[in-house]
Amino acid sequence: MSSPEGTGVKRGRWRPELGLALVVLxxxxxxxxxxxxxxxxxxxxxxxxxxxxxxxGGSMILIGLFYVVDVLRGGRGDPEKSEDVDAEAPADWxxxxxxSGVFLAFTAVLxxxxxxIAGSLLFFGLSLALGAxxxxxxxxxxxxxxxxxxxxxxEGLGVTLPAGPLSGVI
Numbered sequence: 001m002s003s004p005e006g007t008g009v010k011r012g013r014w015r016p017e018l019g020l021a022l023v024v025l026x027x028x029x030x031x032x033x034x035x036x037x038x039x040x041x042x043x044x045x046x047x048x049x050x051x052x053x054x055x056x057g058g059s060m061i062l063i064g065l066f067y068v069v070d071v072l073r074g075g076r077g078d079p080e081k082s083e084d085v086d087a088e089a090p091a092d093w094x095x096x097x098x099x100s101g102v103f104l105a106f107t108a109v110l111x112x113x114x115x116x117i118a119g120s121l122l123f124f125g126l127s128l129a130l131g132a133x134x135x136x137x138x139x140x141x142x143x144x145x146x147x148x149x150x151x152x153x154x155e156g157l158g159v160t161l162p163a164g165p166l167s168g169v170i
Contacts, residue, residue: 017076021067028060049159098129114164119146 035053102125110118123142132138150170153159163170 018071021064021071024060024067025064028057028064031057031060049157099126102126102129111162112164114166115150115161116146116166117164
């Protein structure tokens with residue numbers, strides 16, 4: 001079977017699009033199964049801590065299933081058609097490495113530093129890795145985001161997040 005573009009490249013049923021579809025499907029299943037272990041009581045202010053992860057996981061499963069069916073029926077990813085994207089440019093492996101390193105560092109320090117400090121470092125590190133020019137503004141926004149997400153999850157949804165050294169302060 002040759003490719004639809006007429007380039008003569010042979011392609012079987014296995015294609016990168018199918019791999020991505022299966023990853024989305026598997027991640028959705030992982031989120032749903034992991035959420036079933038959450039045993040916190042429902043919040044009096046609205047949906048409990050299991051609601052949104054189940055919604056996201058279920059949506060990922062549904063999207064993954066539709067994506068698998070589409071790929072198996074011949075669907076394929078279209079090349080990027082944006083004006084400011086060079087589809088022929090090589091991947092930015094330095095950026096991928098920096099972002100991956102920031103996430104790994106975050107997971108290493110989360111329990112020790114707590115969500116607010118580790119989250120601030122995560123958001124600030126990601127902004128730098130992605131090219132933020134105004135470092136002071138990025139740092140302020142990172143702290144605001146970390147505190148806001150902490151308050152939403154802990155106070156609004158009743159989810160326990162590590163407090164670290166700030167356990168008596170907030």
